[in-house]
Amino acid sequence: MELLRFATCGSVDDGKSTLIGRLLFDSKAILQDTWDAIELSSKNRGDEYVNLALITDGLRAEREQGITIDVAYRYFATPRRKFIIADTPGHVQYTRNMVTGASTAHLALILIDARQGILEQSRRHAIIASLLGIPHLVVCVNKMDLVDNDRATFERIRDEFALFARKLQVRDIAYIPISALKGDNVVDRSEHMPWYEGPALLRYLEEVEIALDEDLDDPRFPVQYVIRPMSDAHHDYRGYAGTVAGGVFRPGDAVRVLPSGLTSRIRSIDRLEGAIDAAVPPMAVTVRLEDDLDISRGDMIVGVDNSPHVASEFEADVCWMAERSQLTPGTRLAIKQTTRSTRVLVRSVESRLDVNSLDEDPTIDTLRLNEIGRVRLRTTQPLFFDPYQRNRLTGSFILIDEATNNTVAAGMIRRPLP
Amino acid sequence: MTTALERAQLARLSHLQALEAESIHIIREVAAEFERPGLLFSGGKDSIVMLRLAEKAFWPAKIPFPAVHIDTGHNFPEAIEYRDRRVAELGIRLVVGSVQQAIDEGRIRDETGPRASRNRLQTQVLLETIAAHRFDAVFGGARRDEEKARAKERVYSFRDDFGQWDPKSQRPELWNLYNGRHGQGEHFRVFPLSNWTELDIWQYIADEDIEIPAIYFAHRRDVFRRDGMLMAVGPFVERLPGEDPFEANVRFRTVGDMTCTAAVESDAFSLEQVMAEIAITRISERGQTRADDRFSEAAMEDRKREGYF
Ligand SMILES: Nc1nc2c(ncn2[C@@H]2O[C@H](COP(=O)(O)OP(=O)(O)O)[C@@H](O)[C@H]2O)c(=O)[nH]1
Numbered sequence: 001m002e003l004l005r006f007a008t009c010g011s012v013d014d015g016k017s018t019l020i021g022r023l024l025f026d027s028k029a030i031l032q033d034t035w036d037a038i039e040l041s042s043k044n045r046g047d048e049y050v051n052l053a054l055i056t057d058g059l060r061a062e063r064e065q066g067i068t069i070d071v072a073y074r075y076f077a078t079p080r081r082k083f084i085i086a087d088t089p090g091h092v093q094y095t096r097n098m099v100t101g102a103s104t105a106h107l108a109l110i111l112i113d114a115r116q117g118i119l120e121q122s123r124r125h126a127i128i129a130s131l132l133g134i135p136h137l138v139v140c141v142n143k144m145d146l147v148d149n150d151r152a153t154f155e156r157i158r159d160e161f162a163l164f165a166r167k168l169q170v171r172d173i174a175y176i177p178i179s180a181l182k183g184d185n186v187v188d189r190s191e192h193m194p195w196y197e198g199p200a201l202l203r204y205l206e207e208v209e210i211a212l213d214e215d216l217d218d219p220r221f222p223v224q225y226v227i228r229p230m231s232d233a234h235h236d237y238r239g240y241a242g243t244v245a246g247g248v249f250r251p252g253d254a255v256r257v258l259p260s261g262l263t264s265r266i267r268s269i270d271r272l273e274g275a276i277d278a279a280v281p282p283m284a285v286t287v288r289l290e291d292d293l294d295i296s297r298g299d300m301i302v303g304v305d306n307s308p309h310v311a312s313e314f315e316a317d318v319c320w321m322a323e324r325s326q327l328t329p330g331t332r333l334a335i336k337q338t339t340r341s342t343r344v345l346v347r348s349v350e351s352r353l354d355v356n357s358l359d360e361d362p363t364i365d366t367l368r369l370n371e372i373g374r375v376r377l378r379t380t381q382p383l384f385f386d387p388y389q390r391n392r393l394t395g396s397f398i399l400i401d402e403a404t405n406n407t408v409a410a411g412m413i414r415r416p417l418p
Numbered sequence: 419m420t421t422a423l424e425r426a427q428l429a430r431l432s433h434l435q436a437l438e439a440e441s442i443h444i445i446r447e448v449a450a451e452f453e454r455p456g457l458l459f460s461g462g463k464d465s466i467v468m469l470r471l472a473e474k475a476f477w478p479a480k481i482p483f484p485a486v487h488i489d490t491g492h493n494f495p496e497a498i499e500y501r502d503r504r505v506a507e508l509g510i511r512l513v514v515g516s517v518q519q520a521i522d523e524g525r526i527r528d529e530t531g532p533r534a535s536r537n538r539l540q541t542q543v544l545l546e547t548i549a550a551h552r553f554d555a556v557f558g559g560a561r562r563d564e565e566k567a568r569a570k571e572r573v574y575s576f577r578d579d580f581g582q583w584d585p586k587s588q589r590p591e592l593w594n595l596y597n598g599r600h601g602q603g604e605h606f607r608v609f610p611l612s613n614w615t616e617l618d619i620w621q622y623i624a625d626e627d628i629e630i631p632a633i634y635f636a637h638r639r640d641v642f643r644r645d646g647m648l649m650a651v652g653p654f655v656e657r658l659p660g661e662d663p664f665e666a667n668v669r670f671r672t673v674g675d676m677t678c679t680a681a682v683e684s685d686a687f688s689l690e691q692v693m694a695e696i697a698i699t700r701i702s703e704r705g706q707t708r709a710d711d712r713f714s715e716a717a718m719e720d721r722k723r724e725g726y727f
Pocket of ligand 1: 010011012013014015016017018019142143144145146178179180181182
């Protein structure tokens with residue numbers, strides 16, 4: 001059984017909560033006591049039916065204000081896959097929340113109200129999904145019951161979206177007409193839309209191929225922790241623990257260590273259960289080398305003929321997430337990328353991205369809360385990275401305000417600068 | 419060279435492999451970036467899995483931080499016995515924060531009466547223990563699927579210098595990049611099992627053949643019924659009129675303080691049987707067996723703000 005992480009995006013009232021509620025309920029992830037509580041709340045609110053949307057309702061402050069404030073994670077499983085939903089609510093903090101939820105997602109599910117068609121927000125969701133390198137997009141045209149399950153309506157929305165999506169980097173896009181409320185095409189194919197020949201949403205989520213989404217070409221192993229038991233049984237043991245961030249590592253492989261540039265071979269890939277003969281992303285393993293090299297946290301073991309960029313100046317897309325501060329040229333921050341932590345200076349803000357249209361505004365030199373822009377950065381220590389669109393693990397970073405210790409930005413590297 | 423097909427097969431991890439990798443990554447990250455981590459260990463199944471993951475994260479070296487037990491004094495003896503044995507096996511240090519001692523020394527007052535529970539008192543002792551040992555990161559076994567208020571909990575949950583949690587001041591968490599920077603006196607609760615569900619935990623215990631305390635399996639025990647739940651008859655719980663004891667086959671789904679952990683009727687004597695029962699149970703773990711969460715819908719959230727696990 002594989003694990004699929006997906007982010008859900010929709011504007012208010014598109015039916016996102018109802019859809020998630022239905023997926024959870026139909027896959028029996030909603031237990032009886034939770035259901036009873038929801039039934040009761042629905043009655044108290046005067047709803048005519050059990051409000052599936054209440055299933056995903058969270059913290060008290062939100063319940064009182066009737067809003068959702070953050071990314072919430074939900075879990076359900078079918079016999080074929082386990083699913084983690086990153087539910088990102090659509091209002092003020094939207095961009096920040098969606099970027100957060102999308103960062104680990106294999107797939108983004110975008111909801112469109114069939115009566116309204118593609119809104120500005122729908123485009124924004126798709127643009128953010130694309131920017132965050134999510135390989136798979138599912139566009140659910142919801143509330144089909146309110147448009148008489150009309151085929152032409154669905155196809156018009158599909159074609160319009162496909163036209164717009166040509167500008168995006170998303171690898172594959174599926175379109176599914178559904179009714180979250182009635183359950184049409186959610187778990188089972190609907191009788192009400194015989195003209196639709198594709199899979200129901202759940203079937204699609206169970207079958208979409210995700211194993212090849214990781215970068216399996218470029219061997220990347222950021223050293224996270226050095227293991228030295230210093231016990232009699234393992235006297236000379238020196239292993240490098242970490243999470244594989246790219247490529248396939250096997251014992252015997254020739255590797256290079258950054259930043260030293262020294263080369264060696266992999267002696268073994270260890271786990272408590274025994275040595276293994278191949279490691280791929282995102283496995284957590286311990287690597288031993290044939291030679292005794294001086295390696296510490298923040299170093300990276302890479303393919304001998306396949307190095308990432310080693311640079312301290314680069315261009316990146318950055319999403320600013322702080323309320324009380326902004327990003328401008330000259331700003332100094334801490335940066336964390338793979339297992340490396342260093343400091344960074346903002347050299348310039350090249351442009352701000354209009355997340356509703358993909359237009360870039362080059363006259364701007366400040367990024368504020370929820371804004372995304374292209375910036376040039378210079379780090380104190382060089383980083384080892386790949387372009388984000390090639391490798392999401394080595395191409396991503398966070399920026400930290402050293403005064404407040406808050407995470408203030410998410411970044412995706414585009415290219416090194418000379 | 420590997421063919422595309424071989425690579426796809428290699429890259430296809432099971433959900434438990436993926437969850438395990440994520441948890442080990444988190445545990446190592448904390449060990450690398452914090453000065454004084456500790457791992458909360460109660461002898462319950464979640465903390466047992468967490469300890470197993472920590473063992474894997476550093477093997478063949480020892481786990482580089484102590485296990486921490488907040489002891490209410492109302493434990494199931496099976497859980498304590500298990501704790502001591504496991505800690506000895508791993509050769510790690512055990513730090514015990516004792517609620518009884520805090521009561522004896524007058525630092526906190528015990529609740530009295532039939533509904534007395536030391537659950538709330540644990541919070542204070544936990545915070546004292548964190549301060550006394552200057553822990554800057556404390557691993558907890560909480561899962562996001564346990565309860566509504568947890569669905570938005572971060573993996574690195576920031577606590578101010580009063581140990582308190584503010585849902586509005588949590589940091590965004592992106593990719594696998596965790597920000598553990600903190601000031602003096604502030605600390606993090608770190609939840610490596612955030613993305614596991616109860617069923618994942620059980621499947622992992624089965625797959626890895628991990629030993630768990632006997633009270634997780636069906637056994638005969640004297641119990642009484644309260645608020646629709648079965649509570650164990652024992653020295654720490656006062657029964658109300660009408661709460662007559664009877665014998666039943668029961669097992670526990672969580673192992674906490676005896677005063678607030680209820681049993682479920684069960685004939686599951688093996689792990690496979692326990693998992694089969696859980697797969698068909700339609701009542702959530704906390705709703706079924708934790709008296710402490712039943713008082714109000716927002717009970718958990720309130721306790722978290724105060725600094726609970
Ligand atoms: N007729 C119909 N109504 C729907 C459907 N999906 C959602 N709704 C209704 O649309 C409203 C908004 O749904 P909700 O799930 O709360 O939207 P959210 O704001 O996107 O989470 C509610 O009244 C739902 O009952 C659908 O497929 N058909």
